Amino acid sequence: MKFLREVVEVSNENDSVDAKKNIAKILTEIKRYQSKTRSFIDANYVDFLPNLSTNELYLEDGEKLVREVENLMEIVENDTKNDLNIAVDELQQYVEELREAALGLRVSYKILKIDELFQSLESAKSNNEYLEAMNIADKIKSLITDVSDKIFTGLDCYQNVKIKYQVESEMLMHKLRLCFEELVQMSEKSFQNTKAVNVKISKNSSHLHQTIVALFNAKYNPKQLCDFLLENVFQPIITKPVSVELKDDDEDFVQLNLSYSIKDLAEDLRPNYKTVFKSIKTVMTCLSYINVQISDTLCVFNIFGEKLKEQFLNLLIGECLLYAIPDTMDEMNDSTLVEDIIDFNEYLVRLPFLKVDQDRDLIKYAEKIGLLFQNRFCTNILDNAIDIMHKDLHDMILVAESNTSTETAKNPSLFPRCMISKSTLEIINLMEKVIRQTSTVDDEISQRLLSTIPIILNRYLTEVPMYHEKLLHNIPQQTALFHNNCMYLAYWLTKYASKGIDPSENTTKNLQNMGTEYFVNQFKNQRTQLMEILQGFDLSDGVSELGIGPQKAIRQCLRQLDLLKNVWQTILPNAVYTKTMSNLLNDLCSEIIRRILSMEDISSAIANELVEICSIMIERAPTIFKDPLQINVNVKTWTKLTQLKMVLGASLAEITDQWSEGKGPLTLNFKAEEIKHLIRALFQNTDRRAKALASII
Known part of the structure; x- marks a missing residue:
C-alpha cells in the first residue's frame, strides 16, 4: 500500500508532523479493514447469513497490512524514535494506538485464516483426501485452542467457530469410519450348530493407506475391531477345528472365510499346534493388506499387537501349546515343538505383531518345554497308574508258578506261588518301562522318572483301599487279592532297589503292613x-x-x-x-x-x-x-x-x-x-x- 511507504519515508526524514498524520492514516485503514472483515465474520459465524463473497481478497489485504504494520512498528520504535522532534509522550500514545490496532488486525486475520482452512477441509473431504483433511483439522484445532490469544477467545464468534470445528471434526471421523468399514469389511453369521466369519479387505492400497493413516492419526480406537478378531477368528482357530480359506482371485478385495462349530467339542478334537500356526499365518496374510505404516515407528500391526497380544498369547499358550507337549519319551525325541514355537515367535515379531525385546512369553514357554514335558510325562505315568488301580481286583493272574511251598521253604527269598490282580502286574510293567526309559535320557530326567515309582506305590496304598473300599471289606476274594498285591509290590520294590529307586523310607514295609492289615480285618470278620x-x-x-x-x-x-x-x-x-x-x-x-x-x-x-x-x-x-x-x-x-x-x-x-x-x-x-x-x-x-x-x- 502506497500510504505505508509514505509513512516510512517521513520517518526516515524525521518529519514528525507527517509521521503523526500517516500513523493516523494507518489506524484509519486498519479500522476500515476490520469493519469489512467483521461484516464477513458476523455473516458466517454469528448470524449465519447467506454470503456469496470470498475471503481470499480479505486474506490477501490482511497479510500485506500485517506485514507493513510490523515494519512500521519496527521503524518507529527502533530507528526514528530518538530523532523525532516531538514529545516522547505524544509519540508513545501514537505507538500504543498502533499496537492495539495491530492486535485487532491479527485477530481478524486469524479468523479469516480459520475460515479459509474450513473451506479447504470441505474441499479435501469432497475429494476423499482424508489424510489432507486430518492435517487441516489439526491446524484449525491449534488456532482455536491457542489459550494465549485472549482477544479471540472473548469474541462473540469464538464459540460458534469452536462448535463448527467440533462438528466438522466429528463428521470427518464419522466419514473416515464409514470409509474404513467399506474398505475393511468384517462380518459373522451364526447358524444352528456353526458360525461363518468373513473378512474382506480392499486392494486399493492408496485409498486404504490414506484412510487408515488419517483414522489412526485421529486417535482411532480399534478395540471393537480387535475384539471381533479375538472372539470370532483367533479364539476359534486356537481352540477348535476351523475351516480357513483365503481367496485372492478378486481384483478389488482379498477375502478370508472361516467356518467352525459353535457346539462344545471333545478334547480329542482340539487342533494340532502346527495347524493353529498355519491358520494364524493365513489370517495375518489377509490382515497384512491393512498393515500400513502410520508413522516412522508405528504401523497397524504394532497397534493390533498392543491391543491383542496379552489375550492372544494367553490363549495360544493355555489352550494350544499346553496340550502340544509330548506325552511319551519317543514323542519328545521326535518333537520339533521348541523350534516351531521360536520360529512362530520370530514370524510375529517380523509382522511386527510382537516386540522382539519386550514380548518374550512364547520364548520363555519354549525354554520351559523340557521341564513341562517332565511334569507332563510324570503326571501321565501317575494318571495311568491310577487308572490301572481303579480296575477290578478280581481279574487275576497266577505268578511265581514254580515257587511251590516246598521251594519257598528251601529259599524264603522266593515269592510264593499265588494269584494277584492283573492290574498289579500292569502297574509293575508300567514301572519297569519307566526304569528302562531312564537309560535313554540324561541324569536329571532319569532321577525325575525314578522318583515317580515310590510316588505310584504310595498312591497305591491310599487309592486302592479308597476306591475299592466296600469290596475289600465285604468280599473275601478281594481282600485276599489285595493282600497278595501288596506283598508282590513290596517284593518287586525290594528286588529293584538296586536300580536306583528311592523307596521313600518305609514304602516296602507300608505295603506289607497294608496288605496284612486288610487281610487280618477280613479274618476277624x-x-x-x-x-x-x-x-x-x-x-x-x-x-x-x-x-x-x-x-x-x-x-x-x-x-x-x-x-x-x-x-x-x-x-x-x-x-x-x-x-x-x-x-x-x-x-x-x-x-x-x-x-x-x-x-x-x-x-x-x-x-x-x-x-x-x-x-x-x-x-x-x-x-x-x-x-x-x-x-x-x-x-x-x-x-x-x-x-x-x-x-x-x-x-x-x-x-x-x-x-x-x-x-x-x-x-x-x-x-x-x-x-x-x-x-x-x-x-x-x-x-x-x-x-x-x-x-x-
Missing part, C-alpha cells in the same frame, strides 16, 4: 460270622434232646469254611491259606468244645447227638486242606475235639483208661477238672462214678 452262626448251637441244660439247631449251625459253619476254601485256596500262598484256615477252624473247634464243656447235665440222648455233631466236624473239616492230615498239625484243638467225641460216647472205664492216672492220651489236651466235669455231666452219681472221679488226678 469271617471269625465273627462263624461265632454268630454258632449262636444256633444252643446247649441249654434241662432239655431232653438238642433238636436240629446245633447240627444245623455246625453244618452252616462248615459251609462257610468251604466257601472260603473255594475262594482262598487258589488265591493265597499255600502257607498263608493253611495258617488262616487253621486259625479259623481252631477258633471254631475251641468254641464247640467250650460250649460242650459248659454243660452241667448231658443225657445219653444228648450225648449221642453231640457225638454225631463231632463226627460231622471230624469228617468234613479236614477237606478244607489240600492234605487232610495237615489238620492234625495245624489245628491245635483238633485232637481235643476228636477226644471229646470219644469221651461223649465212652463208658466210665474207657474214660479212666484213657486218663490212666494222668499218663494217658487224654492228659495231652484235657485238664483233670475238665474230665471230672464231663464225668459228672454224663454219668449219674454212683459209687462207680465216685471211684472214677477219684482216679482222675
